[in-house]
Amino acid sequence: MNKSGYRTSLHIYSMFLFSLSGILVIAAVLFFMLITVRKADGTVVRSDWPERFTKTFEEQIIFIEDEPQLKQSGIELLQREQLGIQILDQDGIEQYSYRKPEQAAACYTASDLMAIYRDGHLTDRKEASLVGELTDSNYTYIIHFPTVVTKVTMQLSGEHFIKGRTIVLVLGSILFGVIIISGMAYGYWMTRMMGRVTDAVTAIARRSYISVEDEGIFSDIYGSLNRLDAEIKSSDRLREQTEKMRGEWIANITHDLKTPLSPVKGYAEIMHEDSGTDRIGRHKRYAAIILKNVSYMERLLDDLKLTYRLESGTVLPDRQRIDFVRFLKETAIDIKNTPEYEHRSIQIQTAKENIYYSFDRMLFRRAFSNLIINACIHGGEDAEITIGVEDGRNEIQVIVSDNGAGMSEEDSKRLFQRYYRGTDTDEKPEGTGLGLAIAKSIIESHGGTIAVRSAPGEGTDIRIIFKVN
Secondary structure: OOHHHHHHHHHHHHHHHHHHHHHHHHHHHHHHHHOEEEOOOOOEEEOOHHHHHHHHHHHHEEEEOOEEEEOHHHHHHHHHHOOEEEEEOOOOEEEEEEOOOOOOOOEOOHHHHHHHHHHOEOOOOOOEEEEEEOOOOOOEEEEEOOOOOOOOOOOOOHHHHHHHHHHHHHHHHHHHHHHHHHHHHHHHHHHHHHHHHHHHHHHHHOOOOOOOOOOOOOHHHHHHHHHHHHHHHHHHHHHHHHHHHHHHHHHHHHHHHHHHHHHHHHHHHHHHHOOOOOHHHHHHHHHHHHHHHHHHHHHHHHHHHHHHHHHHOOOOOOOEEEEHHHHHHHHHHHHHOOHHHOOOEEEEEEOOOOOEEEEOHHHHHHHHHHHHHHHHHHHOOOOEEEEEEEEOOOEEEEEEEEOOOOOOHHHHHHOOOOOOOOOOOOOOOOOOOOHHHHHHHHHHHOOEEEEEEEOOOOOEEEEEEEEOO
């Protein structure tokens, strides 16, 4: 057993002993409450105090001219203890009383006195009333107490009592031993079970855990361990997929960087070695090709830079209150002015001509240009692009939709991942795989949300929602 096992066993055993000690303390308190009684002044005394007081109070009774009376000390004692007294003659008729309760009678029969002696209280009164006898006369007295004391009479055999006491001690010792052994056995069993849990956690860390179906008291723990193992394995698979996409993306970026460099280098060498006539015209064509490829490289590098700036949180939006509808129209016009998209159908639909919102114009131009161009590329040449804008009570909703080819559920889930390129077009996309990830980061940096809904053959809807204060 390792150190942690011993600590666990000691901890459980200590808890068991503390529980047993608590039970014994509670039993002692209850027993103390059973054998004590509280006097009128709040003092706690043994429960036989009323009986002892009654026997000794005989000393406070005197006779003057054959009439029973109380000494002054007796009266003071009754006053201090808030007690009452009745002194009865041999016929049970009251001859003297002091502070007697309302329920007390003026005359008692022999059977009444026997009942009071047996029960310890009057018939109509719960508080204690005890009977005493004067030694040198036939007089009887009853002292009435303000507390409830139950009188219990038991007949015991002395021989059996001694034997019974021995039996109780033996049984108590056996019971205590059984409790100790049971506690140790329970601690050992608990230590083994905790060891299994520890082994399971170690197996999860080593990725060698096998799910356990336990229906005992540890079922919740093993259920949690099973879920933890499933989540860790899912995270591992996601990390592997991410690393795979990262590797593919790096390979693609390397290829995309080398592709424009080849014509730049080639045409630069031609221009350097060209010595023929009409060099000016050829050089202009070569320069145009070089500029086009350099522009692509700049765009690629800008995407990389912006991606990691957005990821690190170093981009602080310069938000200004701008007409959102007009901004979207200007963005669509700029895209249609591009030769490759001049024949595409891009429509703005809105119930309001002016919807104002605070945003960074440059970042939003980048985000919505990426969304619209993505719809043009992946929707197909004949797809119609529609940008719907709705101004709700507490939000602005923008839907960029197309009626093109749509995409699969797998593509929809991975659409906004940083290194993912669409696979639903026949030609290899010229994008970097960062455009929609950049758009998502920009929208989220403005407190918005973005989601996609698509199916093969049913087009694609990208829904953006911005909360408005």
